[in-house]
Amino acid sequence: MAIVYKSKTDAWLLAVLVVAIAVSLFAAIATLSAGSPPVAAFIAVIGVGLPVWLLLSTRYTLEPHQLKVQSGPFKWHIKVADITSITPSSNPLSSPALSLDRLRIGYGSGRSLMISPCNKEQFIRDIEAARRGAA
Structure with a gap:
């Protein structure tokens, strides 16, 4: 049975993404009205689509x-048996996380993901239970 955990989202990051979406929409509309539909579409897809998708x-x-x-x-696929550590982190490096309230997952040979x-x-409880089951 699969368990899905949604990402925690920091309010400041949500605000930044909403502003980026609004600016991109404005730029796409301005570009469209200037007579460049392909560029407007590109701006809309990247500037609106990607943040919404994330x-x-x-x-x-x-x-x-x-x-x-x-x-x-x-996308990442990490074998539960390969997980070596789970530690709290607030590292701001790019990661698949919408909050700085993070967990650093150590796995494999020195690899990690936040x-x-x-x-x-x-x-953490569910990962530990899965690790015991995988052993």
């Missing part, structure tokens, strides 16, 4: 043997 799709799905991480067009599930404590 907001709506960033989630973490725990299956019995793997953790699937999705954020817009980006995520921000809404309920971090439950997520």
Whole structure:
């Protein structure tokens, strides 16, 4: 059975994305009225589509043997048995997380990924249970 965890979203990041969407819409409309539909479409797809896609799709799905991480067009598949550590983080580096209230997932040979599930404590309990089941 798969368990889906939505990403926690920081209000400041949501505000930044909403402003970016609004500016992109304005730019697309201005470009369209200037007579350049292909450029307007490009601006709308990138400036509106990508932020909306990230907001709506960033989630973490725990299956019995793997953790699937999705954020817009980006996807990761991490075997539960390969997870070596889960530690709190507020590192601002780019990651599939909509909050700085993050967990750093260490896996494999020195690899890591930062995520921000809404309920971090439950997520950690479920990962630990899956790791015991995978052993």
